[in-house]
Amino acid sequence: MIDKALRKNRELWDAWTKIHVDSEFYDVESFRNGERPIRVAEYELEEVGSVDGKTLLHLQCHFGLDTLSWARLGATVTGVDFSEQAVAAARALAADVGIPARFVVSDIYGLPDVLDERFDVVYTSCGVLGWLPDIVAWGRVAAHFVRPGGFLYLTEIHPVAEVFENEGVEPGELRLAYPYWSHAEPLRFEVKGSYADREAPTDGLVEYGWDHSLGEILTSLAEAGLRLEFLHEFDFVRWPVDFLVEGGDGRWRLPEGAKGTLPFFFSLKATKPAQDG
Ligand SMILES: C[S@@+](CC[C@H](N)C(=O)[O-])C[C@H]1O[C@@H](n2cnc3c(N)ncnc32)[C@H](O)[C@@H]1O
Numbered sequence: 001m002i003d004k005a006l007r008k009n010r011e012l013w014d015a016w017t018k019i020h021v022d023s024e025f026y027d028v029e030s031f032r033n034g035e036r037p038i039r040v041a042e043y044e045l046e047e048v049g050s051v052d053g054k055t056l057l058h059l060q061c062h063f064g065l066d067t068l069s070w071a072r073l074g075a076t077v078t079g080v081d082f083s084e085q086a087v088a089a090a091r092a093l094a095a096d097v098g099i100p101a102r103f104v105v106s107d108i109y110g111l112p113d114v115l116d117e118r119f120d121v122v123y124t125s126c127g128v129l130g131w132l133p134d135i136v137a138w139g140r141v142a143a144h145f146v147r148p149g150g151f152l153y154l155t156e157i158h159p160v161a162e163v164f165e166n167e168g169v170e171p172g173e174l175r176l177a178y179p180y181w182s183h184a185e186p187l188r189f190e191v192k193g194s195y196a197d198r199e200a201p202t203d204g205l206v207e208y209g210w211d212h213s214l215g216e217i218l219t220s221l222a223e224a225g226l227r228l229e230f231l232h233e234f235d236f237v238r239w240p241v242d243f244l245v246e247g248g249d250g251r252w253r254l255p256e257g258a259k260g261t262l263p264f265f266f267s268l269k270a271t272k273p274a275q276d277g
Contacts, residue, residue, distance in 0.1 A: 002133050005186045005208035006082075006107065009131055012205050013083035016194050017063055021089050025196035025239075031065055032097055037072055039065045041155075041238070044125070047230075047267055048153050051075035054120035057145050059108055060128040064090030064101065070123065071099045078119070082107045109137055111145075118147035125155045126238055127195070130162065135182055135212040139220025149274035152226060155267035157237055159214050164243055171245045171255045174262075181213045195239045214266070226270035233263035 020026050030036040038045075052074030058067040061079030063086045071077040071094075079101065081087050087103045094101040106114050122145050132138050142152050165177035178187065186208035193200045218228060236251035237244060244252035244264070254261065 001185070005133070005188075008206050009208055010082055012191060012202075012207050013062075013081075014085040015202065015205055016196075017083055017085040017089055019194055019200040019202075020196045021063055023194075023196040023200075026063075026065060028065070028093065031068070032093075037069070039069045040125075043232075043234075043267065044153070044155055045073075047155075047232070047269060048121065048123070051121060055117075056121040056123055057115075057117075057119040059111075059122065059124040059142065059145075060131070061090060061103070062086050064093055064103060066123075066125060067103075068094055068097065068099050068101055071101050075121070076100075078102045078104065078115070078117075080104045080106050080108070080111055080115070108132065108141055109134070111141055115145070117145070118150070119145050120147060120150045122146050122150070122152045123154075124152075127157065128154075129156055129212055129217065130209045132212075133184075133186065133210050135210075135216050136220045136223070139217075139224040139226075143221060143224030143226050143272065146226065146272040148272050151229070151269050151271040152221065153267070153269050154217075155265070158233060158263045158266045159212060159217070160262055161237055161241070161264040162211050166242050169243050171243060172258050173243055175243075179211045181211065182216055183211060186210055198240070218268070221268075221270045226272055229269040229271055231268045232266060234265040234267075235261055235263065237264045 051070055054075050056070050056075040056077050058079040061067045061081050064079050067077050067079035084105050087105045090103045122142055146152055163178050163180050165175040189207045191202045191205040191207050236253045241252045245255045246252050
């Protein structure tokens with residue numbers, strides 16, 4: 001079942017890549033012409049700090065906009081994704097804008113078999129963990145690639161945001177629908193468009209997903225030998241969500257007047273202790 005789910009997800013990401021490269025959401029042209037040359041968020045720049053002169057591995061890099069942004073900021077970058085279309089698009093974009101970068105096609109779980117290096121920074125962000133069946137194995141892979149003294153940085157939708165129904169609901173309508181903790185059987189959804197273009201034709205495509213609790217994510221990193229430096233929780237999501245409303249800053253939050261708040265996104269930094277302690 002897991003093999004089939006991963007195969008179907010790869011087909012989906014191959015198809016979505018073609019849609020995303022042409023989408024307003026990603027607005028590749030303004031990356032190309034330098035109008036919007038850096039695509040990682042302001043808070044990521046602050047939290048990650050300077051990457052100038054550092055080696056950076058980007059796990060699940062999609063078609064490389066964030067990877068190439070880190071390269072523009074001085075990092076020597078390697079991006080990895082299991083979608084051949086995504087990696088082809090990333091390589092084409094890198095060549096087009098003249099940014100040196102290496103992109104590798106690999107399933108995340110098989111990466112230690114094809115890449116024998118360690119990195120100052122392992123970076124992964126925005127819609128990555130929900131595609132992964134095994135969060136413990138993910139933590140091992142992520143930690144594996146951090147050099148002693150280096151760190152992993154992750155920013156992602158908060159597992160709390162994933163428990164609510166996101167179709168046919170009104171802004172502010174929080175209807176419990178999905179598991180909070182990890183589950184063996186994937187959830188299956190018929191795909192309707194994409195988060196980047198809700199009207200895009202995606203007939204016949206399906207998506208399989210898994211949930212992982214915040215505790216499971218943190219514990220997987222701790223068990224793999226990383227030490228948490230911070231965990232920040234945010235009140236927004238960085239893409240359209242039906243139960244939230246878009247604000248002027250292009251982020252989606254609970255509507256004004258909502259009673260109470262919840263965390264909908266998070267970021268964390270976890271370091272690998274230096275060998276000499
Ligand atoms: C939402 S995107 C990452 C977002 C990225 N930060 C962006 O907006 O450009 C998720 C990526 O994970 C990749 N992916 C999903 N499952 C994977 C797996 N098992 N191994 C490697 N990559 C995977 C997909 O191909 C996709 O490019």
